[in-house]
Amino acid sequence: MRLWHEALIKKLPRQQLLGQHRECCALRGKGWGKPHSTVNYVFNYSPYKLFQYHLQVMTEMRKRGYHPDEKWLNPLYRGQTSKVYLELEEVIQTFPIYPEHNNDYLEDCKENLREKGIII
Incomplete structure (x- = not known):
């Protein structure tokens, strides 16, 4: 699992963009709090920050003609198998969303993409 640097979201190829959506869905749902070395930092913050990040991914998906389930536009939604948050305090969005x-980190992400044959 990896959350790409948000400056790359608009530049990600189709496969990586759609994969990022799946990873955000997994993290927002049953993956929340489950350790994974490349994304552990997200658990140090409110789940609302992950929603903000996911919203950027979904916005780019819609620009490209994809149709993510609109249920994910609700910050309380956690997928079909996880209970919704009863409340989740809104967090002011920062750039980057995650410090x-x-x-x-941007350079690490670019290098990771280069290793996959993707030049951004």
Whole structure:
């Protein structure tokens, strides 16, 4: 699992963009709080930040003609098998959404993509 640096979302190829949507869905649902070395930092913040990130992914998907389930536009929604949040305090959006998404992380993401043969 990986959350790409948000500066790359608009540049991601189809496969990576759709994969990012699936990963966001998994993290927002039953994956919330389950350790994974590349995304553990998201659990240090409100799930609302993950919603904000996911919203950017879904916005780009819609721009490209994809139709993510509109249920995911609700920050309380956690998928078909996880109970919705009863409440979730809204968090002011920052850029980057996650402070871990700094310039070093951006370069790491670009290198990861280059290793897959994707030049951005």
